[in-house]
Every structure is written in C-alpha cells, then in structure tokens.
Amino acid sequence: MSLSGDMEEYAEVPTVVPAANFDAVADAHALRAAMKGFGTDEQVIIDILCLRSNAQRQAITEAYKKEFGRVEEGSNKKPRDLIADLKSELGGNFENVIIGLMLPTDEYCAKQLYKAMKGIGTSDDVLVEILCSRPYDEIVQIAAAYEKLYGSSLEADIQGDTSGPFQRLLVMALQGLRDNYAYDPAKAEEQAQILYNAGEGTVGTDENAFVEILGHAGQRHAYLIFQEYKKISGKTIEQAMESEMSGELLHGLLAMVKTVHNRPAYFAERLEAAMKGLGTDDDALIRIIVSRCEIDLANIKFEYERMHGKTLLSAVKSEEEAGETSGDYRNALLALIGSA
CATH class of the missing domain: 1.10.220.10 (Annexin)
Known part of the structure; x- marks a missing residue:
C-alpha cells in the first residue's frame, strides 16, 4: 500500500486449481474402488479430492450419485452417496479435511459458524476469523448458506449469542456497511x-x-x-x-485492521498460532487451509515464510514429527498446501 492512499493490489493466488482433463465419472469410479471391500485406499482419495477444484468435487458428487446411487424399486436400501460413503470409511481429522473439501466453501464456513455458536459458550475466535476478515461479498454468501442450512438468520443467531460492542461489530460486518472504494x-x-x-x-x-x-x-x-x-x-x-x-472485541478489531494491511499475513499469523506451543489447534488449521486453498493460500504461504523464516509446508511437516499431525491427515494438508 502506498502512503498516498492508493493501495497496492495483489493477485490472489490459490494452491488448488481445477484439474486439467477432468473426468467426473472416472474420478467417481476411482473413489468407489478405493472404498470397496476391506480397507480403504486413502492415498487415492487424497490424490483426487485434494487436487480438484470445489466445482469439480461437486461434479464428482453428482457423478457418484448417478453411477452408484441407483437402487432397485422396492428395495429398502438407501441410495449411495459420496459424502456418506466417505464418512463411513474415514475418521478423525482426515475425515474433517475431506468432508470439509466436499462442501461448497460458503456452506463450509456456515457450518463452522454454527459449530462455534451451538452448545454452551461461543468460540468467539471463529466468529472473528470468518466475519471480520472477509470481503462483504463472501460474507453474504456465507450468511445465505447459513440460513438455508439452519432455517434461521446468521444475524439473529449472532445477536442471540453475543453482546455489547462485539455483537455490534459482527452485525456491522454482516450488514456490509463498509464502502471499500471511497476514501476521504x-x-x-x-x-x-x-x-x-x-x-x-x-x-x-x-x-x-x-x-x-x-x-x-x-x-x-x-x-x-x-x-x-x-x-x-x-x-x-x-x-x-x-x-x-482486551478479549473478543480486541481480536475482532485487530482482525479488521490486519486484513486492511495484509489479509494473507493475517491468516499466516492465525496458522502459526494454531501450531505453536503444546498441541495443535487442528480445527483452526483445517478451517484456514480448507477455506483458503482456492482463494489465496499461495499468498498466505508467502507471508508465512516471510514472517516466520520457514515454509508452511515444513511447519506442518514438523507438527507431524512432533506427533501433532500424522498419516493421511498430514498428507491431505500437504497436498492442499502444495509444494510449489
């Protein structure tokens, strides 16, 4: 950004892009073969679902339903569904990554918000990360997905779950009161x-x-x-x-300030916070990588290395060496992050 008020524009660079020569039917058959019989070929699942765009994954879901979802008339069997089959075959954080990828990004974020608010207490950091760091057009899509999924408005649920200036900050983000082009x-x-x-x-x-x-x-x-x-x-x-x-209001305002300066750096900071210290905040690690891999994860990788003197790829690998991420879960994250 320049001191004249004319901000430097940067191109958002994803790490996951549409696969060339894409064949949804072939992918559906390969996934079915990976899950049939005894055992599951998790690497096939990673190689397909972590290396396709979200739109391509939706096409695979449809192809899977057409190819394997038919049941005989009068049968009491349920039609076969890709997400249901993946859930039955996978588990733990690996399942969380793969199922997250299978959802449209706005629906995935809506589910994360619902999870943050349901039950006792509220995960304010999740509300901040999703609502205070994103452009308004993304927030509109997330709010629409939330209402479709849960039958209540996101704004109403936030008002019921938060209070004071923090509530006002989140509601203002939902109402899109910012003009991103005007300045005085x-x-x-x-x-x-x-x-x-x-x-x-x-x-x-x-x-x-x-x-x-x-x-x-x-x-x-x-x-x-x-x-x-x-x-x-x-x-x-x-x-x-x-x-x-202090508290959630400070975190919300800081998220807004930091994303004005450098949105990828904000997410790089969030990833480092998820991995440092004892234990890994797997929910945050998965949420950021899954939700940003088709938007600007390459930018986030660049900022992470600039800020921390190590690559994001090596940081996730070192978590595996410490026993924090492992096996198929770790391999799925590395595939989404990409080596380039």
Missing part, C-alpha cells in the same frame, strides 16, 4: 483524532467509537485513518488498541 483524507484525519480521544487520550476507553468508525470504514479509508492515527499518537492503531482493550 480530511475525514480520516478527523476520525483518527476521535479514536485517539476515545482511547489513549482519555481515562477509560470508548469502545463504541472504535466499532462505529472501523466498522464503517472501507479498506482504503481505514488505511488513511491508520496513517493519521500514527501521526497523532506515535503508535500504530494496533499498539493503541492492544493497550486499551
């Missing part, structure tokens, strides 16, 4: 001063001011606010928020 240097200067006065410049913090300004600011305009804030404070907006706030 004079207004940015004024808003930076408001933010300073709401935080560092007073006793206590007016969290609502941060939510209202950053929740409305499009990417270009937000970047100008951050520049002006540093001129006033001498600190970055991230440093200021970390000293003034």
Whole structure:
C-alpha cells in the first residue's frame, strides 16, 4: 500500500486449481474402488479430492450419485452417496479435511459458524476469523448458506449469542456497511483524532467509537485513518488498541485492521498460532487451509515464510514429527498446501 492512499493490489493466488482433463465419472469410479471391500485406499482419495477444484468435487458428487446411487424399486436400501460413503470409511481429522473439501466453501464456513455458536459458550475466535476478515461479498454468501442450512438468520443467531460492542461489530460486518472504494483524507484525519480521544487520550476507553468508525470504514479509508492515527499518537492503531482493550472485541478489531494491511499475513499469523506451543489447534488449521486453498493460500504461504523464516509446508511437516499431525491427515494438508 502506498502512503498516498492508493493501495497496492495483489493477485490472489490459490494452491488448488481445477484439474486439467477432468473426468467426473472416472474420478467417481476411482473413489468407489478405493472404498470397496476391506480397507480403504486413502492415498487415492487424497490424490483426487485434494487436487480438484470445489466445482469439480461437486461434479464428482453428482457423478457418484448417478453411477452408484441407483437402487432397485422396492428395495429398502438407501441410495449411495459420496459424502456418506466417505464418512463411513474415514475418521478423525482426515475425515474433517475431506468432508470439509466436499462442501461448497460458503456452506463450509456456515457450518463452522454454527459449530462455534451451538452448545454452551461461543468460540468467539471463529466468529472473528470468518466475519471480520472477509470481503462483504463472501460474507453474504456465507450468511445465505447459513440460513438455508439452519432455517434461521446468521444475524439473529449472532445477536442471540453475543453482546455489547462485539455483537455490534459482527452485525456491522454482516450488514456490509463498509464502502471499500471511497476514501476521504480530511475525514480520516478527523476520525483518527476521535479514536485517539476515545482511547489513549482519555481515562477509560470508548469502545463504541472504535466499532462505529472501523466498522464503517472501507479498506482504503481505514488505511488513511491508520496513517493519521500514527501521526497523532506515535503508535500504530494496533499498539493503541492492544493497550486499551482486551478479549473478543480486541481480536475482532485487530482482525479488521490486519486484513486492511495484509489479509494473507493475517491468516499466516492465525496458522502459526494454531501450531505453536503444546498441541495443535487442528480445527483452526483445517478451517484456514480448507477455506483458503482456492482463494489465496499461495499468498498466505508467502507471508508465512516471510514472517516466520520457514515454509508452511515444513511447519506442518514438523507438527507431524512432533506427533501433532500424522498419516493421511498430514498428507491431505500437504497436498492442499502444495509444494510449489
């Protein structure tokens, strides 16, 4: 991004692209053969499903149903279904990766949001990662998929599960109140001063001011606010928020700020957090790799290596050496990450 407010554009580069010479029927037959009889050939499943685009996987699902889903009239057998067969043959984190891949990305993210909210407690970090880091067009698709799957609106469920400024931040993300193209240097200067006065410049913090300004600011305009804030404070907006706030609201606002600066770097940071320390946050590792592999996982890989001095591929491999990821689960992740 340049200091003039004209942001550098970068091309999103996926690691999983449509396979050449694609044949859905041949893939369906190969998958059926891999699951028939005693034992399962997991490598065949990886080689097919981790190396096809989501649209191609949907075509394979349809072909599988046509080829193997027929039942004789009067039979009490259920039609054979690819996802059901995969679930019956696979298990653990390997199953979570493969079944995640079989869902359209918006449906997959909707299921992750539902999982984050159902039951006792709420996984606020999942709500933040999905809703505070994505462009509005992706959020619209996820919200539509959520309502289709669960019969209730995503906005209503978030309002029932969260509260205060954090709730307002998520609802604003769902309502798409940001204009990503408009920017106004004079207004940015004024808003930076408001933010300073709401935080560092007073006793206590007016969290609502941060939510209202950053929740409305499009990417270009937000970047100008951050520049002006540093001129006033001498600190970055991230440093200021970390000293003034905590908890889920801080994480949500930081996600918005970090994705303005560099969305792939935000996800690279999330991946490192999932793998560092004792144990691996497999849910986060799977969720990010599955949901970003057809969008910008190559960009995320680049930023991960720049930030951490090691490749994402080697980091996942080292998790396997530590016993955190292993076998087919590890091989599926490596296939999605790609060696290039």
